Structures are given as structure tokens and as C-alpha cells.
Amino acid sequence: MTINLDVPDITCDHCASAITAAVSKLAAVETVDVNVKTKKVAVGGELLDIKAVIAAINEAGYEVTA
Numbered sequence: 001m002t003i004n005l006d007v008p009d010i011t012c013d014h015c016a017s018a019i020t021a022a023v024s025k026l027a028a029v030e031t032v033d034v035n036v037k038t039k040k041v042a043v044g045g046e047l048l049d050i051k052a053v054i055a056a057i058n059e060a061g062y063e064v065t066a
Contacts, residue, residue: 002044009062010039022060026052
């Protein structure tokens with residue numbers, strides 16, 4: 001399963017690193033792809049908890065909009 005999220009606050013590679021680090025710590029997360037240009041985050045893995053993924057991104061200081 002892959003979750004695709006819009007995160008409009010992504011502006012640079014530091015943002016991508018912070019989001020990747022935060023989301024990678026969650027159980028069941030196998031891949032995290034942050035695209036700075038499109039401001040999208042794709043999270044892959046089995047049995048993903050979308051609420052936990054969004055919470056991790058929020059706790060890293062970024063807002064998920066879609």
C-alpha cells in the first residue's frame with residue numbers, strides 16, 4: 001500500500017530529510033519518498049496507519065493538506 005500526501009510547506013532538502021526521518025520511525029513504513037518540487041510525500045508499506053503518518057509529519061513541523 002502507498003499513501004500519497006500533499007505537504008505544501010516543503011521548500012528544500014532539509015524539509016525532505018526531516019519528514020523522512022520522522023515518518024521512517026513508524027511501524028510498517030517501508031519507504032518514504034519526499035518530492036520537493038511537487039511538495040508531495042509518498043509512504044509505502046503494509047498495514048500503514050495514515051493517522052500516525054500524518055501525525056508524524058505534523059510533529060516534524062509540516063502540515064498535510066490533502
